[in-house]
Amino acid sequence: MAIDDSIDLEARLERPGTAAGARQALRRALEEAALERPRLIAGLMARFRDLEIAEDALHSAFEEALEQWPRRGLPERPAAWLATAAHRRAVDQLRRLGRWRAKQELLLHESPQYEEPAADASRDLLDVVDDEVLCLLFTCCHPALAREAQVALMLHTVCGLRTEEIARAFLLPRATLAQRLVRAKRKIRDAGIPFQVPPRSLLHERLDQVLLTVYLIFNEGHGSTSPGGAELCREAHRLAGLLRELMPEEGEIEGLLALIELCEARRAARRDADGSYVELARQDRGLWDRAAIERACARVESALRRGRVGPFQVQAAIQAVHAEAARWEDTDWPQIVGLYEVLERMQPTPVVRLNRAVALRYAGDPRASLALLQEDEVRRELDAYAPYHAALAEALATLGRGHEAATSWRRAAGLTEEPAARAWLEERAGVAQP
Amino acid sequence: MRYLLMIYTNEELENGMSEEEKQAMYGEYFGFTEAIQKQGIHRAGEALQPVATATTVSVRGGKVITTDGPYAETKEQLGGFYLVETDSIDGAIAAAAKIPGAKHGFIEVRPIIDFD
Known part of the structure; x- marks a missing residue:
């Protein structure tokens, strides 16, 4: 996995004189910290309200880590270390741009509890409340951004996929995707796209937007034969899982998660030895991941019992009916017809x-x-x-x-x-x- | 933040309206203006004369060139605007969606640069 755009971890680890064990430990620490990316970016966004600043700061923090950790030893909590370093970098950057004073006033005005962390950073900057991660997802999927921009932001800014990887997965020139990302980040800043959980009146509408973006990421990966496709599916699954953690009450999130899991459980059966697509009717059901299917089916059922039934839950229910049939001939078609009627409404x-x-x-x-x-x-x-x-x-x-x-x-x-x-x-x- | 809400509608459509329909439309605009004034987000707002009255001005080589007509000929024309001040684009979008012209035309929402 990539820890950050434009850092080639493998090349950077090839430092002469570094023992293999130390290199392994460093790699693990960096990758583990990179998993915290959504919280790291959300924390920076909450304070600086500028995705370009946030991403640059995190990038610099990773650079600093690569420089310092091999010499001074690994920090006890790598992600928290990165949060502190990134915060300092962001302040430096804003000072250089001459925007720090204005920003500081804005921050003091907006959040009275805000204070610049002391040099020893006893306050843990990684202690981002869930709401802030949610804010980040809602910001990246704001309807004032084009859908392609939402997809790119989710994959790049939230998941940390490299620009090249995303461009390859979507068969776009790298420059096009990079441009799309820059534009979107600037629009968020300059058009006043809010960093907030939408008010109750907009919440479901906006949540559906976020889910649709995650679904599109999954769908793109699902339809692709390249290794990048599998990566998109994994990221979509991670995003859906993250959303579920943040909003455990939402049936549609559960529905999307189950839909992804049910499709993924059939991954091994979906391509034959030549890599050609095998349709559902001809799939070797022995290759399906039964344990994953059972978990996902339970998920669909519990979601459907909660009310606010939405299209993802219905689609997941349809896939669950397929998954529960031992053979294609055993499929409960009348039930599937009924579910499609619900979906069509x-x-x-x-x-x-x-x-x-x-x-x-x-x-x-x-x-x-x-x-x-x-x-x-x-x-x-x-x-x-x-x-x-x-x-x-x-x-x-x-x-x-x-x-x-x-x-x-x-x-x-x-x-x-x-x-x-x-x-x-x-x-x-x-x-x-x- | 401040946002300019530019109202693009088809003038032909409005030319074809009966007097009653026009009065009804003005009434809707009046109601909308009052609503956003009460809400405290209204900063300015005007209706424009039809594009037939537009003059486009440019200066090339120190010479002032005036052209009869709008800068761009489009199916919908800029017919009026509101300037609103809201916390974020969400408030501006919500206001734009309530402009009567949004039902048949388009409202372009543009943030104002804050030079302070």
Whole structure:
């Protein structure tokens, strides 16, 4: 893992004359401290209200640690040491910019308990209250920021992923992503994007924004075959876990966490030896992580009992039904149809209807499935979407309309990039209309 | 912080309104202005004459050039503005969402630079 952008830990540890054991200890201390990044950044943000200052200060603190720890020995609590060092660096930086006096007045005005820490730092700057970490997440996912900027901030600023790593995962030039981050951080500062937990009237709306951003990170990772994809999934899981710690009462957080865990529990079965995608129906269920599935299913159930049922809980419940079936043939399709109906009421989107149509066919009602797929809005919105035409083909084939089914299989194949999936779809077209 | 809320609406739409509809709209604006005055965030606010009255001025090589019309021809035109002062962008967004024109047009929210 990266401890901080632009610090190549491996290269830095290659210091001549350092014993392997000492190097190991140093690495462990740094990595452990880096895990505290959300709290370190939140603490700096709470005091300085400027993400660029906060990140630069933390970066400098890591540099200082790399310099000092090998010579003076590891501090007892590395993360707290970094918090103090970063705080001092931030004050230095603001002084250099000539903004310290103004900032100090602002801070004194805003938080009367604030005082500059003494040189010996008896006050623990890492003692960030949970609220401050929450503030950081809400700030990074503020709706005045573009969604791509929210994703980039969450991964870079909160999780500490390097700019290159994020750029690679999203197939963007590094410069584009770096630019996006700088702009977002400056907008937070200059447009007065608040560092606060939203008031009750906005809380759920804003929380849904945060969850959606985490979900998008997960989804991007889930759909990717590169090692960076797995990393995105891990970070999304970490963020969801962090949110859960901070707001343990929220069912939707629990729902998102369970959804991620259920998808991750099937990771080993999702790709075959060649790395090609294996759809749910053909997965070797023996490769699923049963213990993880059980934990996640329990999570969904407890979330659903709390009220405020939301789309993530419903999606997790759908995945739980799949996960509980010993074989594909044993899937409880009527229950899945029912859950998609609930989801459709919350999110009346064509893709949700497509999923309900697919479930209807498996539940033994291909006529209802076809009728849903042929609705004008669904057809219009999903015409360029391969899974739509595949679902249409399946429904038509089940109804014995082979000729039309073959046309839809071909259309699906024509919209598919991946060679293996494309070949499979073309083969189906051939079977449907020999 | 202070924010300028710029109201972009389609003038054609308003030209097509009946006298009653116009009066109703002015009433809504009046109500909104009063509401943010009571809330204590109102600093200024004006309605502008249509873009047909706009003149664009520039100076090139020491010469003043005036052009008839707005700086940019767009489907929606700047028709008025409010200046509000709120704790953060959240207050400005909440105010912008209550501007009557937001229902058919767009409100651009721009923070004011504080030079102090």
